[in-house]
Amino acid sequence: MLWLTELGTRLKEARLSKGYSLDDLQEITKIQKRYLVGIEEGNYSIMPGTFYVRAFIKQYAEAVGLDPDEIFEEFKNEIPSHQTEEVAQSFSQSPTRKKLKTTSTNKLMESLPKYVVALFIIIIIAVLWFFFSQRPSAPEEQVTENNTEPIEYEQTNVDNPPAKDENKAGNEEEPNDQPIVDEQEDDEQQTQVISEGQVQPDGVSTVYELSGTDKMQIRVEVSGDTWVSIRDANGNEQVDDRVYKQGEVVEHDSSANGYARIRLGFSENAKVFVNDEEIQYVQHLSAQNIIIKFSEEQ
Numbered sequence: 001m002l003w004l005t006e007l008g009t010r011l012k013e014a015r016l017s018k019g020y021s022l023d024d025l026q027e028i029t030k031i032q033k034r035y036l037v038g039i040e041e042g043n044y045s046i047m048p049g050t051f052y053v054r055a056f057i058k059q060y061a062e063a064v065g066l067d068p069d070e071i072f073e074e075f076k077n078e079i080p081s082h083q084t085e086e087v088a089q090s091f092s093q094s095p096t097r098k099k100l101k102t103t104s105t106n107k108l109m110e111s112l113p114k115y116v117v118a119l120f121i122i123i124i125i126a127v128l129w130f131f132f133s134q135r136p137s138a139p140e141e142q143v144t145e146n147n148t149e150p151i152e153y154e155q156t157n158v159d160n161p162p163a164k165d166e167n168k169a170g171n172e173e174e175p176n177d178q179p180i181v182d183e184q185e186d187d188e189q190q191t192q193v194i195s196e197g198q199v200q201p202d203g204v205s206t207v208y209e210l211s212g213t214d215k216m217q218i219r220v221e222v223s224g225d226t227w228v229s230i231r232d233a234n235g236n237e238q239v240d241d242r243v244y245k246q247g248e249v250v251e252h253d254s255s256a257n258g259y260a261r262i263r264l265g266f267s268e269n270a271k272v273f274v275n276d277e278e279i280q281y282v283q284h285l286s287a288q289n290i291i292i293k294f295s296e297e298q
Contacts, residue, residue, distance in 0.1 A: 006075075007042065007057075007071075007075050007079070008039060008040040008041055008042050009040075010066075010071075011039060011040060011057075011060055011061065011064065011066070012040045014061075014064035014065060014066050015060075015064045017064075018064050018065060020063075020064065022036050022037065025060070025063055025064075028063045028202070028204060029056075029059045029060065029063050029287060030227070030229065030263055030265070030287070031056050031059060031060070034046065035047060035052075035056055036056075036060065039053075039056060039057060039060055044080060050080045050081070051225070053079070053080050054072075054079065054080065055265070055266070057071065057072075057079065058071075058072075058286065059265065059286065059287050062285070062286065062287065063204075063287075191212040191213050192210070192211075192212045192213045192275055192277065193210075193211045193212045194208055194209070194210055194274060194277060194279070195208055195209040195210075195211075195295070196208075196282070197279075197280070197281075197282035197283075197290075198282075199282060199283060200291075204283075204285060204287065204288050204289055205261075205288070205289040205291055206281070206282045206283055206288065206289070206290060206291065207291045207293065208274075208279060208290070208291065208292050208293075209293060209294070209295040209296075210274060210292055210293065210294055210295060211294070211295035211297065213275060214255060215253075215255050215275055216253070216254040216255045216257070216258065216260060216274065216275070216292060216294070217251070217253055217254075217255070217273075217274065217275050217276070218230060218250075218251065218252045218253075218254050218260050218262065218272070218273070218274060218292065219249060219250070219251045219272075219273040219274075219276075220244075220249065220250040220251075220262065220264075220270050220271070220272055220273075221249050221270065221271045221273070222244040222245065222246060222247070222248045222249070222250070222269060222270050223246055223247075223269050223270070223271075224246050224266065224268075224269030225243055225244075225245060225246070225266060225269065226243065226244055226264060226265060226266045226267070226269040226270045227241075227242070227243050227244075227263070227264065227265030227266065227287075228241065228242070228243075228244050228250045228262070228263070228264060228265075228270065229241035229262070229263040230250070230252050230254070230260055230261070230262050230263075231260075231261045231263070232254070232257045232259055232260070232261075233257065233258075233259040233261075233293075238252050238254070238257075238260070239252050241263075243265075246269075254292070258293060258294045259291075259292070259293045259294075260291070260292045260293075261289055261290075261291050262289065262290040262291070262292070263287075263289055264287065264288055264289075264290065265286070265287045266286055266287070267281065267285065267286060267287070267288050267290075268284075268286065272290050274292055279292075
């Protein structure tokens with residue numbers, strides 16, 4: 001186990017040279033303190049899995065100023081390799097899911113013609129009902145056959161008012177409705193502004209100011225294993241902080257808070273959107289904090 005002690009010693013010396021305690025490193029990396037101690041002591045049995053051993057060592061090295069690639073190269077025969085078992089399990093499970101999907105799709109295709117026929121019958125019934133309901137009633141036919149003068153009287157009275165109504169409708173509705181819709185669409189397109197990100201002294205946080213809107217809809221789209229956490233200004237978790245898998249989406253309405261601190265592990269596997277507008281990363285770090293807040297000028 002001497003190689004484990006050498007790796008732990010290298011990381012611990014780099015941490016002490018930075019002046020970081022284990023509590024400081026926990027706040028920077030968001031890795032639990034007991035895992036940091038396990039890395040330094042070479043006790044990997046407490047880790048969630050092989051994937052997290054390598055991920056935590058990489059985050060540890062970046063936080064204390066070491067090059068993770070050099071660490072992995074120097075200790076390539078000593079650091080646990082990628083999680084082969086988890087990958088094998090995921091591949092063994094995926095065909096089963098595909099089979100389930102194909103069987104459910106086949107059942108749907110078999111029953112589809114029945115639904116089409118039923119829908120076609122309903123449409124025919126609706127069309128027939130519509131035509132029968134539009135037929136003129138018998139009392140109206142009798143009035144037109146027996147009395148001619150009332151018909152002429154009704155026609156003279158009905159001819160004039162519609163002309164006035166059409167003029168009023170043309171004068172009142174056309175000028176008022178269309179410009180309002182155009183102005184609203186222009187306002188919605190020109191409101192939101194997201195400032196350029198400002199890197200903070202801690203080196204892992206970037207602040208973006210949001211102006212021109214009172215909404216702060218946060219959405220994180222995950223394309224690979226990524227740690228996601230969203231906190232308010234008081235440090236309270238707003239979502240379930242954990243490792244999210246490919247295809248998962250994390251959403252939270254931070255409008256009332258006016259502030260959102262998004263912690264990303266393996267940020268290259270995640271895209272952050274604010275009110276459907278994507279945030280452009282200023283820093284290309286694996287682990288970083290994206291802070292969104294309303295502009296103070298609002």
